[in-house]
Amino acid sequence: MRTAEHPIFADYRDSDPRAALREMTARPVSVEPRTGALIVTAHPLVQRLLLDPGLTNMPQRDPLDGLPPDRIALHRPVTDFFRAWGGHHAEVRRRLLPIFGRHHLNPLLPRLRETAGELLRGLRATAEPADWVRDFCRPYCLAVLGAVFGASDHDMDVLARSTDGLMAYVAKSGSARDDDLAVRARASIEQAGAAVRAIVLDAPASELAVALRSIADDPALGRPVAVAVAVQIITGTMDPLTTALTETLLHRADPGAGFTDEVLRLSCPFRFAVRYATRDMEVEGHRVRAGQRVLLVLGAANLDEDVFPEPLEFRPDGRENRHLAFGRGAHMCIGSGLARAAIGVAADALATADVTVEADPATLRRAGHLGADQILGLTVRAR
Ligand code: HEM
Numbered sequence: 001m002r003t004a005e006h007p008i009f010a011d012y013r014d015s016d017p018r019a020a021l022r023e024m025t026a027r028p029v030s031v032e033p034r035t036g037a038l039i040v041t042a043h044p045l046v047q048r049l050l051l052d053p054g055l056t057n058m059p060q061r062d063p064l065d066g067l068p069p070d071r072i073a074l075h076r077p078v079t080d081f082f083r084a085w086g087g088h089h090a091e092v093r094r095r096l097l098p099i100f101g102r103h104h105l106n107p108l109l110p111r112l113r114e115t116a117g118e119l120l121r122g123l124r125a126t127a128e129p130a131d132w133v134r135d136f137c138r139p140y141c142l143a144v145l146g147a148v149f150g151a152s153d154h155d156m157d158v159l160a161r162s163t164d165g166l167m168a169y170v171a172k173s174g175s176a177r178d179d180d181l182a183v184r185a186r187a188s189i190e191q192a193g194a195a196v197r198a199i200v201l202d203a204p205a206s207e208l209a210v211a212l213r214s215i216a217d218d219p220a221l222g223r224p225v226a227v228a229v230a231v232q233i234i235t236g237t238m239d240p241l242t243t244a245l246t247e248t249l250l251h252r253a254d255p256g257a258g259f260t261d262e263v264l265r266l267s268c269p270f271r272f273a274v275r276y277a278t279r280d281m282e283v284e285g286h287r288v289r290a291g292q293r294v295l296l297v298l299g300a301a302n303l304d305e306d307v308f309p310e311p312l313e314f315r316p317d318g319r320e321n322r323h324l325a326f327g328r329g330a331h332m333c334i335g336s337g338l339a340r341a342a343i344g345v346a347a348d349a350l351a352t353a354d355v356t357v358e359a360d361p362a363t364l365r366r367a368g369h370l371g372a373d374q375i376l377g378l379t380v381r382a383r
Pocket residue numbers: 057093148232233236237240241244268269270272273274298324325326327328330331332333334335336338339
């Protein structure tokens with residue numbers, strides 16, 4: 001940890017954030033003094049609040065409040081983009097959920113198995129030490145997305161790159177005050193809009209693409225909503241799946257029935273579910289005012305000793321695993337089945353392909369924010 005600030009703001013480039021998350025469970029509910037956010041870490045409470053209708057994921061106050069009009073005009077298209085499908089959440093979710101059901105996903109698995117095997121053999125073929133993120137996770141995640149969008153890996157790469165400016169805006173706290181980031185994010189919205197239209201909406205080649213086209217064509221929803229949903233699916237896949245695949249590699253010697261869920265519990269790629277109170281309420285004796293930010297720390301709940309004995313141990317067969325890595329309730333991850341399948345395919349490939357991949361944990365590089373993990377690199381040798 002590099003700063004003396006509250007652990008949620010600290011920089012975890014040089015240390016495993018799980019130690020801090022684990023320590024945070026000692027205070028099940030607390031208030032972060034700088035922002036006034038309520039921080040909740042106990043598993044039963046986090047689970048209950050994920051289901052509480054008094055909490056929403058839409059900010060109740062305008063993040064641009066207090067800025068002069070010219071700067072509001074600069075940032076507004078970006079904040080609008082992030083709110084684009086919130087107002088239509090139930091309808092969009094109703095259209096998407098069936099597409100991510102098991103029997104729709106099974107036909108995609110052969111392509112993923114083939115890709116995983118090819119990528120592992122590719123690691124062995126390089127003369128230089130390979131990088132797990134660059135040479136396996138990124139192309140594998142693109143193949144996962146390509147399978148559901150009905151797009152080639154190359155087109156998926158174009159789509160994924162178009163979202164970079166938006167991700168930079170999301171990743172930085174206080175970005176609503178950073179004009180350079182807003183300029184980048186606006187360029188990213190343009191690029192993502194053009195790429196989603198050309199690659200997905202104009203010639204829909206999968207059930208997901210057809211659903212997105214129907215959203216774009218529906219006058220009550222429209223193209224900005226379809227683009228925002230596509231962007232969330234892409235950005236919601238690339239980094240979190242990379243985190244889980246890295247955990248998969250580091251534990252591959254321990255396969256078992258509960259392997260995938262234990263990978264998800266321990267890696268917990270999205271560590272916060274951010275919520276806002278829609279009304280005054282009370283949480284374990286803490287008064288929460290309407291509009292107040294409530295941080296449900298999924299990554300800490302998954303290390304709650306009362307629910308997961310020896311929480312930092314990887315025990316694939318030894319626990320009843322009620323982890324919260326995909327959240328719960330109204331916003332529970334739509335792609336959880338796909339993510340589980342993709343992790344399972346990669347774990348099988350690592351266990352059965354005639355390639356042995358050795359990771360050097362000392363080379364692991366991560367961006368260092370606590371809220372959402374981003375693994376940047378990990379040197380591996382394959383033989
Ligand atoms: C290991 C991989 C993944 C993890 C850990 C993960 C985790 C999560 C979590 C925790 C949420 C809920 C956030 C909240 O309550 O505020 C969420 C929502 C979402 N996820 Fe995932 N996700 C993963 C992969 C995917 C994939 C592969 C897709 C789609 C292909 C996807 C699409 C979505 C969408 C669209 C939402 C928003 C749901 C809503 O608001 O109704 N995710 N994800």
